[in-house]
Amino acid sequence: AWVHGDPRRVAYPTDSKGHFCGQKGTPNENKTILFYFNLFRCTSPSVVVNLQCPTTQICVSKCPEKFLTYMELQFRYKTNKNYWTYYSQFCKSSFIKPAKTLTQVLLDDDCPTAIFPSKPFLQRCFPDFSTKNGTLTVGNKTIFEDGSGMTRNAVELRAAANRVNKILDARAIGIKIFEDYATTWYWILLGLIIAMFLSWIFVILLKYIAGLLFWVFMVGVIGIIGYGIVHCYQEYHSLQGRPKSHLSVYDIGIQTDISMYFQLKQTWFTFMVILCLLEVFIILMMIFLRERIRISIALLKEGSKAIGYIPTTLAYPLLTFIFLSICISYWVVIAVYLATSGVPIYKVITPEGQCKHENTTCDPEIFNTTEIAKACPGAQCNFAFYGGKSLYHQYIPTFQIFNLFVFLWLINFVIALGQCALAGAFASYYWAFKKPDDIPPYPLFTAFGRAIRYHTGSLAFGSLILASIQIFRILLEYLDRRLKQAQNNLSKFLQCCLKCCFWCLETAVRFLNRNAYIMIAIYGKNFCRSAREAFNLLMRNVLKVAVMDNVTDFVLILGKILVAGCIGVLGFLLFTQRLPMIIEGPTSLNYYWVPLLTVIIGSYLVAHGFFSVYAMCVDTIFICFLEDLERNDGSTERPYYMSQSLLKILSEPSMQTKKS
Numbered sequence: 001a002w003v004h005g006d007p008r009r010v011a012y013p014t015d016s017k018g019h020f021c022g023q024k025g026t027p028n029e030n031k032t033i034l035f036y037f038n039l040f041r042c043t044s045p046s047v048v049v050n051l052q053c054p055t056t057q058i059c060v061s062k063c064p065e066k067f068l069t070y071m072e073l074q075f076r077y078k079t080n081k082n083y084w085t086y087y088s089q090f091c092k093s094s095f096i097k098p099a100k101t102l103t104q105v106l107l108d109d110d111c112p113t114a115i116f117p118s119k120p121f122l123q124r125c126f127p128d129f130s131t132k133n134g135t136l137t138v139g140n141k142t143i144f145e146d147g148s149g150m151t152r153n154a155v156e157l158r159a160a161a162n163r164v165n166k167i168l169d170a171r172a173i174g175i176k177i178f179e180d181y182a183t184t185w186y187w188i189l190l191g192l193i194i195a196m197f198l199s200w201i202f203v204i205l206l207k208y209i210a211g212l213l214f215w216v217f218m219v220g221v222i223g224i225i226g227y228g229i230v231h232c233y234q235e236y237h238s239l240q241g242r243p244k245s246h247l248s249v250y251d252i253g254i255q256t257d258i259s260m261y262f263q264l265k266q267t268w269f270t271f272m273v274i275l276c277l278l279e280v281f282i283i284l285m286m287i288f289l290r291e292r293i294r295i296s297i298a299l300l301k302e303g304s305k306a307i308g309y310i311p312t313t314l315a316y317p318l319l320t321f322i323f324l325s326i327c328i329s330y331w332v333v334i335a336v337y338l339a340t341s342g343v344p345i346y347k348v349i350t351p352e353g354q355c356k357h358e359n360t361t362c363d364p365e366i367f368n369t370t371e372i373a374k375a376c377p378g379a380q381c382n383f384a385f386y387g388g389k390s391l392y393h394q395y396i397p398t399f400q401i402f403n404l405f406v407f408l409w410l411i412n413f414v415i416a417l418g419q420c421a422l423a424g425a426f427a428s429y430y431w432a433f434k435k436p437d438d439i440p441p442y443p444l445f446t447a448f449g450r451a452i453r454y455h456t457g458s459l460a461f462g463s464l465i466l467a468s469i470q471i472f473r474i475l476l477e478y479l480d481r482r483l484k485q486a487q488n489n490l491s492k493f494l495q496c497c498l499k500c501c502f503w504c505l506e507t508a509v510r511f512l513n514r515n516a517y518i519m520i521a522i523y524g525k526n527f528c529r530s531a532r533e534a535f536n537l538l539m540r541n542v543l544k545v546a547v548m549d550n551v552t553d554f555v556l557i558l559g560k561i562l563v564a565g566c567i568g569v570l571g572f573l574l575f576t577q578r579l580p581m582i583i584e585g586p587t588s589l590n591y592y593w594v595p596l597l598t599v600i601i602g603s604y605l606v607a608h609g610f611f612s613v614y615a616m617c618v619d620t621i622f623i624c625f626l627e628d629l630e631r632n633d634g635s636t637e638r639p640y641y642m643s644q645s646l647l648k649i650l651s652e653p654s655m656q657t658k659k660s
Helices: 045-049 070-077 082-090 102-108 154-160 164-238 258-263 265-288 290-309 311-339 371-375 396-430 443-454 456-482 489-523 527-540 542-548 551-575 593-631 644-659
Strands: 033-036 057-060 118-121 124-127 129-132 135-138 143-145 151-153 343-349 380-387
Touching: 057 082, 070 082, 135 154, 151 154, 164 265, 164 290, 164 551, 164 593, 258 265, 265 290, 290 311, 290 396, 290 551, 290 593, 290 644, 311 396, 311 443, 311 593, 396 443, 396 456, 396 489, 396 593, 443 456, 443 489, 456 489, 456 527, 489 527, 489 593, 527 542, 527 593, 551 593
Parallel strands: 033 124
Antiparallel strands: 033 057, 118 124, 129 135, 143 151, 343 380
């Protein structure tokens, strides 16, 4: 990829001759924008974006700012030569004066027959459309000359560039979103910092008041969701009687202006129903899992002690984030280099598209001397795309799949390394008989070094298994999307079954890998042996596993939701100007939900980073607890390493089984 690829093909637009616009050290260094001679020939916006519009494209330093035709220019040039100075910057060749006739200009394609007011977007000149009193205009004009003797209107120009309409609408939305981020970035950063401190406080408090904090989690989450339900109802009620508020999402279709969806009663009613179902689900989970939650709280208390003795573990998610960023960057760079591998391909294009040689490959250096140029007057040999027919170019899709597979393997390896390092640190805490005196110095650093030095192969093998399943799922999803129109009911059923089976397989392998890494951190054995021993250990204690299964994760998820919810409510009150007496937030937001969603998702990820350490700590202590029960009997010769409170609570299920 590095030998054949060229990322400049993504960074810079390319003119009809295959030259980059804006590339340093070239004649186009100061010409950063691509200009289309005749946009009326571009019947599809996908043609425009892919640089395959059947019209000449050149690099310019700025887009036209006014209407001017070539014929009008010839007339005005006699009285004011500045008109030609301005017009000539949009021509391929430099002329001293506009001496050519319009027919010659059309045949030679040296200059555009007309220029229109335009603005740069995606480094390309697009017409400057606007609406005046409900009428579409270009540069405040509705009717104008196209330079070839025809009168056009703004609607025709917009129709010629069919879906460029939506691109221009998206540009407006993109600008508004950028303005919102520019206005609120420091509020978003402040929200993420508050989320970090809130997560840290919860982690510290779990050591002392885990039971009380759980109820704080429960009441807080139920209260935040309840506030969301009330707000949705208020919005729903306020839309009663408003025109068009009764329409459905299906009626208005796909809109680039997302705020239109929030003007429908159906939108707020849907949100309210979803939040009500979530509220009921959490309450039912709390009622039916109350005994299991009590055991989870005991494990959380024990995990809090471990993290209290090894506080550096809370900083480990930052290292994982750095490693993941490197892997993602590596994947993106290779993917871009692969995507830009190839040589410039030139195609024959004709103004009317009525030549039998249309779309055939050509060589621009000798095109004017070939039979095609004689057979098709006005035909041009323009740059189309980058590609090739060599063996390398034929295998680029395969290389992209391989690159994706390597990316998944590296991501899973980084996560496995973190799990093994944290498990080693927490295992050193558990197997210390006198805590904290017997805990070795720098347990996390030692466990990380041990994982790198001795267990890289085991972690890579476990990651390879998981990555293989994931790449198969991705390919299955890709085939499903490509063959969607050609599928019958039987094939759709088989596709769903395969997706479900591989999702279950990935979940099971992920769970088994996690416990295998814990056994690797404890005993230092290879992956297969550790996975087998972890599986057998869990099966021998299936009742305790059933009691513990996912309950601790449920408690920690409540904590993540509470952190994200608290920051979300504060952000909502701030961005919607509902706290003017306390603090004055940003007053000129276009879409308040853009920074709001950003701060909510960011806060959840920050909380996830902290609580994922907790989850690994609890899982490690639980595996060590099961090992401790099988190794020792609590006698003087073989005493338990666990605390008495943990022994009392986690032994209850097995005692009840023996009694029954």
